Amino acid sequence: MVETYILRIGHRHDRDQRVTTHVGLTGRALGAKGMYLAADDPGVVESIAGVAKRFGGSFTIQDKVSWKQCINNFKESGGRIVHLTMYGLRIQDVIGEIRACEKVLVIVGAEKVPGEVYGLADYNIAVTNQPHSEIAGLAVFLDQLYQGRELDAEFSDAEISVLPCERGKETVER
Numbered sequence: 001m002v003e004t005y006i007l008r009i010g011h012r013h014d015r016d017q018r019v020t021t022h023v024g025l026t027g028r029a030l031g032a033k034g035m036y037l038a039a040d041d042p043g044v045v046e047s048i049a050g051v052a053k054r055f056g057g058s059f060t061i062q063d064k065v066s067w068k069q070c071i072n073n074f075k076e077s078g079g080r081i082v083h084l085t086m087y088g089l090r091i092q093d094v095i096g097e098i099r100a101c102e103k104v105l106v107i108v109g110a111e112k113v114p115g116e117v118y119g120l121a122d123y124n125i126a127v128t129n130q131p132h133s134e135i136a137g138l139a140v141f142l143d144q145l146y147q148g149r150e151l152d153a154e155f156s157d158a159e160i161s162v163l164p165c166e167r168g169k170e171t172v173e174r
């Protein structure tokens, strides 16, 4: 199964903390292995790492990366680059090809994405050609990629596990 990492670019310290944190949490919950953040924001790192520690699994988070170096390193290690953008090709037309990759780096922007990213990406992919959000785009991308199988993922070594229940909240703490 294709391994997915996220690269978050354009993060602004005061404006984007909540959305960037949700990009990481959504990625983790829906099957991504880790996130690279092209910004210096220890608060976001702590928040995502804290959830990963309590709720299990092995999601990694690293900030202060250079986005260009991250893309080049990922390519050199044999990975393919997917850039989520409303201007890209229709996800439904290319997701089959991406599913055959060994590992992919999914780039999501915040403010305007540098034009160079469009050229460095192997795939510029649109989740509809309408403007919306990086969190929604990432969630639909991962669900299309994993075809719903990500919903059955187990999170190992969790300190807290939620027990599905019809009403109320049930958890097990270890």
Ligand code: SAM
Pocket: 083, 084, 085, 086, 087, 107, 108, 109, 110, 111, 112, 113, 125, 126, 127, 128, 129, 130, 131, 132, 133, 134, 135, 137
């Ligand atoms: N205005 C910015 C630009 O033109 O680059 C994008 C801002 S948008 C709120 C932030 C991010 O959401 C984008 O960089 C892209 O990754 C993602 N996004 C928004 N709409 C999308 C769509 N229809 N398909 C895929 N990704 C989308």
